[in-house]
Amino acid sequence: MRQLRGKRYWLVGASEGLGAALAQQMSAEGARLVLSSRSGQKLQALADSLPTQAEVVQIDVTDDASVRDAAQSVGEIDGLVYLAGVYWPMAAQDWTAEEATAMADVNFTGLMRVLGQVVPGMVSRDAGHIVITGSLSGYRGLPGTIGYVASKAGVMALAECLHADLHKTGVDVQLANPGFIRTRLTDKNDFTMPLLMEPDEAAAKMLAHMKGRGFSRSFPRAFSWVFRLSRFLPEPVYLKIFARG
Numbered sequence: 001m002r003q004l005r006g007k008r009y010w011l012v013g014a015s016e017g018l019g020a021a022l023a024q025q026m027s028a029e030g031a032r033l034v035l036s037s038r039s040g041q042k043l044q045a046l047a048d049s050l051p052t053q054a055e056v057v058q059i060d061v062t063d064d065a066s067v068r069d070a071a072q073s074v075g076e077i078d079g080l081v082y083l084a085g086v087y088w089p090m091a092a093q094d095w096t097a098e099e100a101t102a103m104a105d106v107n108f109t110g111l112m113r114v115l116g117q118v119v120p121g122m123v124s125r126d127a128g129h130i131v132i133t134g135s136l137s138g139y140r141g142l143p144g145t146i147g148y149v150a151s152k153a154g155v156m157a158l159a160e161c162l163h164a165d166l167h168k169t170g171v172d173v174q175l176a177n178p179g180f181i182r183t184r185l186t187d188k189n190d191f192t193m194p195l196l197m198e199p200d201e202a203a204a205k206m207l208a209h210m211k212g213r214g215f216s217r218s219f220p221r222a223f224s225w226v227f228r229l230s231r232f233l234p235e236p237v238y239l240k241i242f243a244r245g
Helices: 017-028 040-049 063-076 096-126 148-166 198-210 220-230 236-241
Strands: 009-014 033-037 054-056 079-082 128-133 171-178 216-220
Touching: 009 017, 017 040, 017 198, 017 220, 033 040, 033 063, 040 096, 054 128, 054 198, 063 096, 096 148, 096 171, 128 148, 128 198, 148 171, 171 198, 198 216, 216 220, 220 236
Parallel strands: 009 033, 009 079, 033 054, 079 128, 128 171, 171 216
Antiparallel strands: none
């Protein structure tokens, strides 16, 4: 089992929701945290509430210079957890270019920017732990999710590529795919969200995964099979079950 005590982790997207809940639980495990997001005020309030001392480094993952400066400020780390994400419900018929692009840029390209600053150092040291947050929704295209599902599918594929390259090295890669979590983002949904998790519950499952050695964990487990098995359905059957209209 992986021990977090004394290890230095950079949490990108830590100011609220799952990120803030995970920071609380990792700090309770004795991890040394660097907290990042665009909101310095929220980050400082979170840092002040943690049982162990934490650093605060602001970052805008959509900006190359901001990511580069933040990574330089953070310096050498034992682990990275990428939690940054934005979401708007959006069907193709209601396409909003600015919001769709933001989902791609924060959720996927932002991860790519941060990894570009972190992976080379871990590879050169042959040591590190990379944790990437996907989504159950990333397994197959869903209605009303232009931008979000596509970006999460990319995130999940990127994690698989990293794992394939690094699985025989000292750099561990893990992917966590949560279902619905009660946050200000899911508050935008106007449909029933099965097995909706509170942030603390989801963070506990994610932390348990991080302390283990497996690559991927999708949760809640029973609910995850709906999405995982959907990949094997013939297209007409899949559309009849999942698509609107």
